């Protein structure tokens with residue numbers, strides 16, 4: 001038996017070695033075939049802004065080959081309007097914002113801002129044109145004022161004050177022991193989710209971009225916080241072309257257009273009242289959320 005065991009054992013060793021070599025080769029090929037990072041086209045021009053009108057034209061996208069995320073998606077966000085995207089978790093809402101910011105390349109279709117394909121403009125000018133209010137904002141270990149002002153290091157004191165006012169942060173700041181010099185962040189004062197989003201709104205205001213992408217926090221906020229954010233957002237949105245990724249339908253009833261996304265496809269589109277009257281997917285999401293909040 002031992003005579004049989006030794007050669008078999010040896011064969012097993014050879015087999016494992018070959019498998020490892022193949023896996024290494026696969027990894028190497030994977031590295032070689034990995035898509036290059038997003039970079040400027042060789043003849044990239046700065047984005048020429050003229051009202052910040054956004055168009056998605058037949059956009060398809062997938063993160064991984066086996067799973068399509070957005071399929072043939074087209075919509076228009078006219079200059080100065082407010083468009084909200086709603087849909088179940090995982091429908092592809094945040095992906096739309098990432099594609100607008102050109103974090104990834106499209107599989108098909110194109111995205112235009114004021115008629116210019118975002119692939120053809122410089123990344124720097126594209127990203128300067130878009131301010132994002134993320135779901136969760138990172139705060140640095142510095143004063144609350146510096147946390148806001150960092151969005152525009154050369155901002156004047158008046159500009160920072162204006163951003164604070166627009167984001168309805170004044171009362172919160174006044175209530176702090178050292179006002180706008182109070183330290184926040186990991187080692188400072190803990191700031192609630194709602195206050196963080198308003199800090200992000202103030203940063204977005206300072207950035208001065210014509211396009212605003214607001215990624216509404218999924219975590220529920222108390223209704224006072226929510227009202228403060230809504231008030232800030234409504235004022236700020238009036239001066240921007242805005243795209244709102246909404247989780248609570250109650251926050252976007254005033255949007256000019258609501259896009260209802262289901263598994264990466266646009267299934268309905270219209271104002272809040274039009275969509276309620278249509279009595280389709282949006283209306284059922286609305287009833288569902290109304291029941292949950294009862």
Ligand code: ATP
Nearest residue numbers: 063064069087088089090091092093094095096247
């Ligand atoms: P939510 O409401 O939960 O924030 P969403 O509608 O914004 O969801 P997306 O974040 O756009 O959804 O994600 C769409 C799909 O893509 C999800 O199924 C998600 O798992 C997948 N996905 C997101 N990011 C990546 C990634 N970096 N790599 C692979 N798949 C991803």
